[in-house]
Amino acid sequence: MSMNRATAANMVLIALLLALPPLAGLMDGEFYIILVSRALILAIAAVSLNFILGFGGMVSFGQAAFIGIGAYVVGAGTMHAFEDGIEWLGNGYTQLALTVLFSAVAATVIGAISLRTKGVYFIMITLAFGQMLYFVAVGLEIYGGDDGLSLYQRSEMPGLPDLSDDRVLYYFSLGVLLLFLYLSHRVLHSRFGKVLTGCRLNEQRMAALGFPTYRYRLVAFVIAGVMTGIAGFLLANQTDFISPAMMHWTRSGDLIIMIVLGGIGTVFGPVYGALAFLLLEEFLSGIPVTIAGYRIGEYWQLIFGPVLILIILYARGGIYGFLQPRSNGK
Amino acid sequence: MTTPVLEARQLIKRFGGLVATDNLSMTVNPGELHAVIGPNGAGKTTLIGQLTGAIRPDGGDIFLHGRRITHMPTFRRSRLGLARSFQITSVFSEMTVLENVALAVQAHSGHSFRFWKPALRDPALREAAEQALDFIGLAPRRDEQVGNLSHGEQRQLEMAMALATKPRILLLDEPMAGMSQEETARMVAILGPLKKSVPILLIEHDMDAVFALADRISVLVYGRIIASGSPDAIRINPEVKAAYLGDDDA
Incomplete structure (x- = not known):
């Protein structure tokens, strides 16, 4: 494998991400650690969704539901640990295990039903499931209903540095992201990955070759659901807060935008997409220019929209498409 | 008689008012290349679709090595050795x-x-x-x-x-479509010896190839087999001539 432009860019990106906290510390930029932490966590969710959307061609429009599951496990866990004295629920390892369990069960049910449909119907039914879980969360008065719930404290992970330190959480999230990227890369080239790719390109052909495609797609859907759930676990810790808004369908849409922006179907693309999405949002909403009494920053989406359209029109492969010529495959 | 490798029995498929497969029965026997010819819209691809499991028949049965596979999903038929090529690449x-x-x-x-x-x-x-x-x-x-x-x-x-x-049987849906003469010749050279080990159901428009390869030819018109027999018998069959082959080729 020669070192092409994309690989070089990935290396530089990882180096920058590793170096960010000390650099930010030098210039008193704690804010950037928090901002990029958030980007890393959403990148984890985007990488997870890309696993089914990019590799497998399954446009799940309800992926934020799994973020919600992970987040509510953390939020509910710490609450019960503090208010009801069920201390083991405040333990991060327990919470991670429960996140994996609940995400897997939810993904199995949602996937088993949704994957019987195709195309637009699949998009709509995953959207419906996502919104269903959203309204369940709204209805959970015990966890604050619509208003959500502030965390008493972050997940306790004995043996690891304290997650309540933002730098620790940053590196923990970065570690999870790198792990998921490596897993995606391995799986993409494995037998399972080949089947997933084949299902995206031509499912009918796959069946004629003898593959029980439904089974493989369902397993991929569950894997992606669990990975996204773990992103939710991290997000709750990062924001010290949970609310139904985390699983609103617009969040699912944001994840899809990140993937398309970064480069759909590429292992690293969603990371660029998530970073670009959050940095653009931060930068654009901070524009201080005022026109006719309106501060441009407040209407940042007005600029963000056209930028997105331009990138999608002129850079077919997203940001990653700039880095890697398309014709040579992955 | 040995059991046929693949057998369709009184297969029926309707699309609305159109009967695409009309009480169709046919077999593919070991060591044989059985060609199905017929004008466009005769229901050839619909037939293949039912045999492979992509289309569900409204009536009748399909057997693979004597085993009923009428409602078996596509991937399982493939596991049993039924392979196909597609009309559209x-x-x-x-x-x-x-x-x-x-x-x-x-x-x-x-x-x-x-x-x-x-x-x-x-x-x-x-x-x-x-x-x-x-x-x-x-x-x-x-x-x-x-x-x-x-x-x-x-x-x-x-x-x-x-x-x-x-595969233990091959269903080929117009494998020569769009091929150059040279490529067609190579495909004929491949299929000829292959049929001994893997029986073939061939759907093809290239009549030279069909008559060169087939042991048996069935003529499909409006979802029905109007004639079935050796290439020589089909060539001189008056009904076939009228319905399909016309005066120009054959």
């Missing part, structure tokens, strides 16, 4: 030639819940795929992206993929 566009065939091999070498080792470095998949490409004459193009192949080469690839599944 149906290969995996973003993959290389070798990757395409390796995927076909993979389909029949255990389950694919293997998440870690790179598939293409697995000698079991690679060697079988290379063998199939050798057989079909595409070996020199194995690392080419499929999109860069000529139409004829893609048809060959389609055939290599079908063969890589180690």
